[in-house]
Amino acid sequence: MKKLLVTGGAGFIGTNFVYYMAGKGYGITVLDKLTYAGGKDNLEPLINAGSVNFIEGDICDAEAVKRSLDGAEAVVHFAAESHNTRSETDPDLFYRTNVEGTNVMLRESFTYGVKKFIHISTDEVYGSIVDGYFAEGDKLLGDSQATSAYSKSKSQADDLAMEFGRNHPVVVLRPTNNFGPWQYPEKALPRWISNILLGSKIPLWGEGLQVRDWLYAPLTAECLEFLLEKGEGGNAYNVAANHNPEITNRQAAEWLCELLNVSKEDFIEYIPDPRPNHDFRYALNVDKITRLGFMPKIDPFNQFKATVEWYKQNEAWWKRRKEEAESIYK
Numbered sequence: 001m002k003k004l005l006v007t008g009g010a011g012f013i014g015t016n017f018v019y020y021m022a023g024k025g026y027g028i029t030v031l032d033k034l035t036y037a038g039g040k041d042n043l044e045p046l047i048n049a050g051s052v053n054f055i056e057g058d059i060c061d062a063e064a065v066k067r068s069l070d071g072a073e074a075v076v077h078f079a080a081e082s083h084n085t086r087s088e089t090d091p092d093l094f095y096r097t098n099v100e101g102t103n104v105m106l107r108e109s110f111t112y113g114v115k116k117f118i119h120i121s122t123d124e125v126y127g128s129i130v131d132g133y134f135a136e137g138d139k140l141l142g143d144s145q146a147t148s149a150y151s152k153s154k155s156q157a158d159d160l161a162m163e164f165g166r167n168h169p170v171v172v173l174r175p176t177n178n179f180g181p182w183q184y185p186e187k188a189l190p191r192w193i194s195n196i197l198l199g200s201k202i203p204l205w206g207e208g209l210q211v212r213d214w215l216y217a218p219l220t221a222e223c224l225e226f227l228l229e230k231g232e233g234g235n236a237y238n239v240a241a242n243h244n245p246e247i248t249n250r251q252a253a254e255w256l257c258e259l260l261n262v263s264k265e266d267f268i269e270y271i272p273d274p275r276p277n278h279d280f281r282y283a284l285n286v287d288k289i290t291r292l293g294f295m296p297k298i299d300p301f302n303q304f305k306a307t308v309e310w311y312k313q314n315e316a317w318w319k320r321r322k323e324e325a326e327s328i329y330k
């Protein structure tokens, strides 16, 4: 399957994936609405080189989806509203894009006759876990333990994809928190890096002891290439870094201070948690995808380092986005 339709390919993980797959000789059409999170500038070199066919359009628009499917053998579906904080103020948009949009994508893709559809879900569909790890079978139907409009809408989209997967080759991927190049500076890591580069502090919520499983986005791209070949229709797969020891937000912030040569005492600021009930720890069991043969190279400190370097070298990219990104925290 060398011809792909990638939705949301101008967003963060989508861009990482499109570069990775274009480098492997795949023919790629990107369908993207170019919301605040999508950047056509991300893909400009590939579009100019003719390796990506870019279509600006909405996944909820069946006609735009039909046009984009022309020639596609497989679909990789990233497009979504992806930010928890924004979902508190505009939940309808999240349900429209994430649930309705996924339904249109699934329906039109199989009417057209694609051979595989990979739906990008999230670890947040399981909710938070104090100890232990969620396995794929722990996702209950419906909103389950998802806690925000973002994660609830992703949970419903995941159900739709699994339901289609009973009769069609649909694979669901549930990755943990991604980080890396091209991540919009509303999200924790690029927000903190760009703050330090601007001489501002990193605001850590509460005591900063929340645990996130940080997965380097280029590894998610590798994982998707693997699943295009090996993923079995009707199955969901977790993918995670499973750090040992686990990485608290405080640890992540201290690493960034070290990598950017600033003192943690001066640059980390502890603020009252604006979302005191938000998920404290995410953790996934990855036995299923490991058994299938996928073992990503996890090296968090050096992957943080590569990410910091990218933001240092692409100042114009994040500066264009920073003001809008910060406005949601005011």
Ligand SMILES: NC(=O)c1ccc[n+]([C@@H]2O[C@H](COP(=O)([O-])OP(=O)(O)OC[C@H]3O[C@@H](n4cnc5c(N)ncnc54)[C@H](O)[C@@H]3O)[C@@H](O)[C@H]2O)c1
Binding pocket: 007, 008, 009, 010, 011, 012, 013, 014, 031, 032, 033, 034, 035, 036, 037, 038, 039, 057, 058, 059, 060, 077, 078, 079, 080, 081, 082, 083, 097, 101, 120, 121, 122, 123, 154, 174, 175, 176, 177, 178, 179, 184
């Ligand atoms: N970032 C993470 O840590 C993470 C972790 C797990 C899962 N995910 C999932 O991975 C996917 C990609 O996440 P991301 O962080 O790259 O998101 P992102 O917000 O950076 O990018 C989303 C992209 O989708 C596009 N889009 C939004 N609405 C659209 C619509 N109606 N029609 C067409 N395009 C539309 C945007 O323009 C943007 O290019 C999402 O489905 C997200 O839920 C993300």
